[in-house]
Amino acid sequence: AQKVTQAQTEISVVEKEDVTLDCVYETRDTTYYLFWYKQPPSGELVFLIRRNSFDEQNEISGRYSWNFQKSTSSFNFTITASQVVDSAVYFCALTPFTNAGNNRKLIWGLGTSLAVNP
């Protein structure tokens, strides 16, 4: 079975706080890809990051960082010094890469709603 779990339904922080959004996934595939998307109040899903299962290096992009740990099947997302504009729903998603390699449909978590208050 393939599944993505985002246990945190809602998080509320005060501006400038650091916040970590958790993502745990399940898959039997040895090759897979993980993604994070942001969905601001406007509704459009915005791609943030893609990571393949063979690359466990952490990644930093400005105030955003991602921690991928295969041993715990987790791909957590940290926002440093949060800002009001970071308020959005954040989705973690998984796509396995089967030998057929044709279908890359995304399997989504339920999302974490982040509210950053001034």
Next chain:
Amino acid sequence: GAGVSQTPSNKVTEKGKYVELRCDPISGHTALYWYRQSLGQGPEFLIYFQGTGAADDSGLPNDRFFAVRPEGSVSTLKIQRTERGDSAVYLCASSRVKTSRVNYEQYFGPGTRLTVT
């Protein structure tokens, strides 16, 4: 360049009517996906096109739903005999596909909000 566009942005229809939702993917993207999203939920996969053909339509909920992509670019999602439970935001996404073992990210359109009264 232009992103994924979807029309209309909003559609209100009466129960039992037929609707068409259109998606114009990013130029050059051969893969196209339809998802739908209900309030408070993540997107739910409906159908995937590789070129003109539907490579996976396992997410279509029933035979009232159908999608086409006749020229490998624009796609239309068609819903017959709409029901109130079809109300949702319908999202379209496109991505590059190459022969190498890479799953490229999907880029999403703004969605069409369908309301069935």
